[in-house]
Amino acid sequence: MAETAAGQPYEYRRRELVEPDWTRFPGWRDVTAAQWQSAQWQRVNCVKNVKQLRAVLGDLVDDTFYADLEADQQRLATMSMLIPPQMLNTMVPDAAPDTASFTADPIRNYMLPIASDRRRDWPSHPHSARDSLHEHDMWVAEGLTHRYPTKVLAELLSTCPQYCGHCTRMDLVGNSTPAVAKLKLVQKPADRYEAHLTYLKAHPGVRDVVVSGGDVANVPWRQLEAYLMGLLSVPTVRDIRLATKALMGLPQHWLQDDVVEGMHRVAVTAERRGVNLAVHTHVNHVNSLTPMVARAVRTLLEVGVRDVRNQGVLMRGVNATADDLLDLCFALQGEAGILPYYFYMCDMIPNAEHWRVPVWHAQQLQHDLMGYLPGYATPRIVCDVPFVGKRWVHMIADYDREHGISYWTKNYRTSLEAGDSEALTKLYAYYDPIDTLPESGQAWWRKQQAA
Ligand code: SF4
Numbered sequence: 301m302a303e304t305a306a307g308q309p310y311e312y313r314r315r316e317l318v319e320p321d322w323t324r325f326p327g328w329r330d331v332t333a334a335q336w337q338s339a340q341w342q343r344v345n346c347v348k349n350v351k352q353l354r355a356v357l358g359d360l361v362d363d364t365f366y367a368d369l370e371a372d373q374q375r376l377a378t379m380s381m382l383i384p385p386q387m388l389n390t391m392v393p394d395a396a397p398d399t400a401s402f403t404a405d406p407i408r409n410y411m412l413p414i415a416s417d418r419r420r421d422w423p424s425h426p427h428s429a430r431d432s433l434h435e436h437d438m439w440v441a442e443g444l445t446h447r448y449p450t451k452v453l454a455e456l457l458s459t460c461p462q463y464c465g466h467c468t469r470m471d472l473v474g475n476s477t478p479a480v481a482k483l484k485l486v487q488k489p490a491d492r493y494e495a496h497l498t499y500l501k502a503h504p505g506v507r508d509v510v511v512s513g514g515d516v517a518n519v520p521w522r523q524l525e526a527y528l529m530g531l532l533s534v535p536t537v538r539d540i541r542l543a544t545k546a547l548m549g550l551p552q553h554w555l556q557d558d559v560v561e562g563m564h565r566v567a568v569t570a571e572r573r574g575v576n577l578a579v580h581t582h583v584n585h586v587n588s589l590t591p592m593v594a595r596a597v598r599t600l601l602e603v604g605v606r607d608v609r610n611q612g613v614l615m616r617g618v619n620a621t622a623d624d625l626l627d628l629c630f631a632l633q634g635e636a637g638i639l640p641y642y643f644y645m646c647d648m649i650p651n652a653e654h655w656r657v658p659v660w661h662a663q664q665l666q667h668d669l670m671g672y673l674p675g676y677a678t679p680r681i682v683c684d685v686p687f688v689g690k691r692w693v694h695m696i697a698d699y700d701r702e703h704g705i706s707y708w709t710k711n712y713r714t715s716l717e718a719g720d721s722e723a724l725t726k727l728y729a730y731y732d733p734i735d736t737l738p739e740s741g742q743a744w745w746r747k748q749q750a751a
Contacts (some may be wrong), residue, residue, distance in 0.1 A: 309413060309555065310626050311314045315680045319590045320393035322385065327356035336385070337592075339552035343461065347383045349373075353412075362399045368414035376418055376651050378470040382439045382463040383411055384550045390587045398592070406585045406624075409617040409656065412590050418615070419656055422734045424650040426749060430480065432648045433684055438715050441495035448689055449712045451508040454496050456527065458485055462549040464582075466613060466655050468647040470683075473479050473514055479640040479651070489523060493514040500537060500671060507540070508539040510580075517546035524640055525562045532569050541577060545582040547608070550587070550602035551596035560599055566603030578607040581638065584619050586628040586649040602635060609641035614662060614681065615655040619643075620667035629669070629693040633677045647684060648731065658732035659706045662693040687714065688728045702741045704732030 304311040322328045322336060330420045335341045347353050350370050373381060391397065391405045402408055409417065431437070435445040443455040455472065463474045476482045485492065500506055509531055516524055531537050531729065546553050555558065570577035579600055583589060588595075597608050606671050614620055619628060629640040646656045666681045673679075688710045698707040707727040717723040734745045 304336035309668065310623060312630060312672065313481035314391040314625075314634065315631065317589055317591045317594055317631065318393070319592060320361065320389050321666045322389045324396045325356050326360065326638075327387070328389075328620060329437065331385075335373065337555075338391055339550065342384045342386055342550055342552050345385050346461070347388060348381055350381075350503050353389075355383075356385075356508050356583050357397070357402070360397055361398075361402050365399050365403060365414065368416050369412060371415035372413050374478055376415055376423065376479055377413060377465065377477050378564050379413065379463040379465055379467050379473070379650055380475040380477050380650060382461070382474070382649065384462055384546075385412060386551065386590075386592065387462055387549045387588070390590065391731065406618045407587060410465045410584065410613075410615055411462070415486045419654045419735060422653050422745075425648050425731050425734065426745070427729075427731050428648040428650050428652070429686075430650065431469075432686060434466065434716070435469070436483065436576060440450075440715060441499050442492050443485060444496050444499055446499075446503075446506070448697050450506060452496075452500070452506050453487075453510045453512060455513055456493070456511060456516060456519050456524070456653060457489070457514045458482070459518045459520070460513060461517050461553065462515075464545070465676040466615060466646050466649070466652055468644075468649060469514075469647055493523075493530065496527075497534065499536050500531070504536040507536055508541075509537055510541045510543060512543035515544050515546050516542050517544045517550060519613075521558055521562050521734045525566060528566045529569065530677075532573055532575060533564070535573075538575055539736070540570065541575050542577075542579045543582075544579060545581060547596055547600075548583045551592045555599060557672055562599060563605065570606075571604055576606050577604075578609060579605055580609050580611055580641070582612060583610050583617065583623065583628065583632065583638070584612045586631045589628075589631045589636045597637045607639060608637060609690055610638040611642045611644065611681055612640075612647050612679075612681075614643045614657055614665070615646050616657055620657050620661065620665070622665055625665060625669055626672055629673055629677065629679060633673060640673065640677050642690075643679050643681045644690075645681070648686070653735065656733045658704060658736045659693055659696065659699065660701065660732075661736070683708075683730055685728055685730045687716070689714075703744055704734065704737045704741055706730045 374534040391408045392401045438445045439449050440446045458472050473481045632638040632640045662681045683691045685708045688708050695704045697709050713723050
């Protein structure tokens with residue numbers, strides 16, 4: 301990090317949140333505040349294709365950008381396009397964008413990837429995979445992943461109000477793209493949810509349920525409330541975490557009367573039963589935080605949700621500098637009421653190499669973040685190692701920097717390793733992006749690939 305005038309690598313200055321003026325976009329010149337605050341208006345006016353993006357941006361951005369975006373959608377994208385106006389409005393927030401500023405914008409970078417963003421030499425790592433964390437392999441009921449001994453991940457549905465280019469669940473989430481035919485959930489939601497509850501009742505050692513998707517903001521409220529009340533009726537469930545990026549991407553959803561009233565009922569029930577109810581969101585850049593997001597967070601806390609936490613993803617071109625992460629964390633903690641909890645290294649999915657950072661870079665960032673934020677609000681940077689799970693980035697057992705292979709150990713068995721006597725003693729590999737390796741390492745991978 302370069303030093304500031306105060307002689308420190310990073311200098312904190314309070315910056316209050318600002319809602320960017322949406323009327324700077326030609327397509328939204330006449331949109332009123334009442335429309336903007338309506339969740340329904342936001343959903344109806346999501347941008348789903350290049351034509352709709354043009355209708356909003358008009359000639360601010362030139363044809364080369366739109367062609368680049370179309371090329372990505374047609375050949376490389378693992379996620380289809382879906383951006384609520386709230387999120388689009390946080391791109392180039394201070395001015396009407398032009399092609400250069402829009403292309404360089406960090407939120408554009410991961411929400412509207414263009415073909416020229418991706419690496420030509422190594423678009424995907426040879427060890428990348430559609431379901432890189434093997435969550436589907438560990439389903440114990442449809443959509444219920446049992447990976448850690450005491451915790452499960454419940455995927456209630458496969459849609460979100462917004463689709464992120466780097467989505468780790470690109471195998472299941474969203475519409476199929478020309479590059480990826482998606483896996484489909486086949487059971488009726490009611491049957492799927494019932495099967496989850498049956499599993500939890502039969503496995504009292506599972507105490508923690510991450511309720512996710514997709515994004516729970518797309519589950520019709522009555523269904524979601526019934527599911528949560530079902531979880532709260534299982535006495536062995538002690539932690540419930542709701543995963544919703546929409547808290548940032550579509551905060552209007554979480555401010556609707558029926559949702560607020562329903563969350564209040566769920567929070568009161570959780571409190572009475574001594575269950576920790578929290579909401580986890582996914583913010584990657586400080587520009588995503590606006591007064592509307594802070595209001596939605598405050599409302600959740602007011603109705604009794606115990607905590608709202610952030611799980612961001614570390615990505616080149618978006619936030620992979622200490623300054624970016626500290627700016628984001630101070631705004632989360634100091635302005636939006638969200639605890640900076642984790643930053644994940646971007647998973648090894650196809651066509652994501654331009655976003656991924658090597659482990660040594662993540663370690664350096666963790667080092668550079670220490671000491672600025674309150675200790676409890678200092679995020680951990682974690683690597684989700686295939687077949688292992690989340691590890692802090694300094695927990696490597698060994699590291700071959702030349703070939704970009706880090707080795708990790710684990711201290712529990714997943715459902716896939718019941719009969720594997722070496723599961724707890726062997727080493728598990730994770731791979732750095734090849735373009736970040738020394739030339740000798742890159743040559744080695746080219747040779748492997750050719751063979
Ligand atoms: S909100 Fe989450 S699940 Fe949905 S596309 Fe983004 S990263 Fe994937």
